[in-house]
Amino acid sequence: MPDHKRSPWRAMVLVSIISSYIVGGVIGGVxxxxxxxxxxxxxxxxxxxxxxxxxxxxxxxxxxxxQPFLGDDAKK
Known part of the structure; x- marks a missing residue:
């Protein structure tokens, strides 16, 4: 896998998106x-x-x- 796909910034953005989905959905629902x-x-x-x-x-x-990240390791 190219180095630009393993960037720590990309991982932090993904974690931020995931946490905002879960927290935002719960807070909005409450x-x-x-x-x-x-x-x-x-x-x-x-x-x-x-x-x-x-x-x-x-x-x-x-x-x-x-979903787009599932199976990335199998494509090596």
Missing amino acids: FLGIWLDSKFSTQPLFLISFLLLGLATGLYGTYRTI
Whole structure:
């Protein structure tokens, strides 16, 4: 593999993207769930639902981000 593909900057950017997907999805789901719970007076229902939905969205985004990197070592 060429040296420019093993750059530490590239690895740091990838870790930043992955963490922002997961953290952003969870935080967005929590805030949206709390807001909807306060609107409809259904205390933990929307919070739990959107927390899980945000986590699933973050994990899906992470999978889509790392998908091009899967199998890089097999191509040597």
